[in-house]
Amino acid sequence: MEKLVSNWYNVRPVPEDCIYPSEKRPGNIHVPKGEVIPVIDLSEADKGDRNRTLVIQKILKAAQEFGFFQVVNHGVSENVMDETTSVVREFFQMPDESKQHLFTQDFSSKCIYFTSCENYANEKVHMWRDFLQHQCHPLDTWRHFWPESPARYRDIVGACSVGIKNLASRILGLISEGLSLKSGYFDDELSSCMVLTALHYPPCPEPSLALGTCPHDDANLITFVLQDEVSGLQIFKDDQWIGVDPIPHAFVVNVGCLLQVISNDKLRSVKHRVVTNASRFRSSSAFFVTASEGSVIEPAKGVVNEHNPAVYRPFTPKEFCMKFFENDADTEATFNHFKA
Ligand SMILES: O=C(O)CCC(=O)C(=O)O
Numbered sequence: 001m002e003k004l005v006s007n008w009y010n011v012r013p014v015p016e017d018c019i020y021p022s023e024k025r026p027g028n029i030h031v032p033k034g035e036v037i038p039v040i041d042l043s044e045a046d047k048g049d050r051n052r053t054l055v056i057q058k059i060l061k062a063a064q065e066f067g068f069f070q071v072v073n074h075g076v077s078e079n080v081m082d083e084t085t086s087v088v089r090e091f092f093q094m095p096d097e098s099k100q101h102l103f104t105q106d107f108s109s110k111c112i113y114f115t116s117c118e119n120y121a122n123e124k125v126h127m128w129r130d131f132l133q134h135q136c137h138p139l140d141t142w143r144h145f146w147p148e149s150p151a152r153y154r155d156i157v158g159a160c161s162v163g164i165k166n167l168a169s170r171i172l173g174l175i176s177e178g179l180s181l182k183s184g185y186f187d188d189e190l191s192s193c194m195v196l197t198a199l200h201y202p203p204c205p206e207p208s209l210a211l212g213t214c215p216h217d218d219a220n221l222i223t224f225v226l227q228d229e230v231s232g233l234q235i236f237k238d239d240q241w242i243g244v245d246p247i248p249h250a251f252v253v254n255v256g257c258l259l260q261v262i263s264n265d266k267l268r269s270v271k272h273r274v275v276t277n278a279s280r281f282r283s284s285s286a287f288f289v290t291a292s293e294g295s296v297i298e299p300a301k302g303v304v305n306e307h308n309p310a311v312y313r314p315f316t317p318k319e320f321c322m323k324f325f326e327n328d329a330d331t332e333a334t335f336n337h338f339k340a
């Protein structure tokens, strides 16, 4: 467990294997206050057809321009959100002895406590983060693999998972309406899986050299991030990094690669990263909603026509993930492989 960042993060200088090459380094971690990621009040969608249409337009515009938006008044209880953040934090703060049985490099495990990412053994530079990862939908199938302590972990993360899965169906429903797809398009196997990666980012003595999460796109359908009050998440837009400022009780929602494909490039998966900071721990819980391994992903028939031909050929999420991994998470190369 000595690999865990939590066990050595106070060292100086920063270890060589956590220093990114100059072109990938964050340098100045403070980004200019410029564009702001759209914040969408989801309760407006229940206030009549006109308001619902406006919300759909806002979601589509944000998903096209930023690949990201934040949602407030989304129906997931504030108490469940606060408790999830606090129980996740508690998990990472428990002594090693209580978590040792979950620490593994075997990525076929049902519950994984590890550091950096799956590619640890082969990656050139390690990320400044530890994480806990497990499936969370359907709850009854996966819950018994989750940590038993803190004692309230399963109840709280269970409640949060159910809330987010419902929220995901609602947002995907609005997106399918906005794209003129048939109602329920994303239900069933296109959104039947959900994985939680709970992330713990210890402070870093040299934030300009290391990264909490290196620049990447999400390879799933759509992601919901519950971040605490410490900033660090940034997206890359128009050649610059923009901060995703923490808003109390908001979820950050981002378009994954599969949703980009299904929308035939109308909605965009956007590169993002997490910078570290010198004094504070940051924690976030990323819920990755995605399609079942064997389902077929392709530009939806409803978005393709003679003026807008399919950009991608059909493939399975399993093929996509394998290619993504093979390409060292290079999204462009992976997308190119699946071009029609
Ligand atoms: O920590 C965060 O806020 C986001 C992490 C992330 O982008 C990811 O794990 O895919």
Ligand SMILES: [Fe+2]
Pocket: 216, 217, 218, 272
């Ligand atoms: Fe991500």
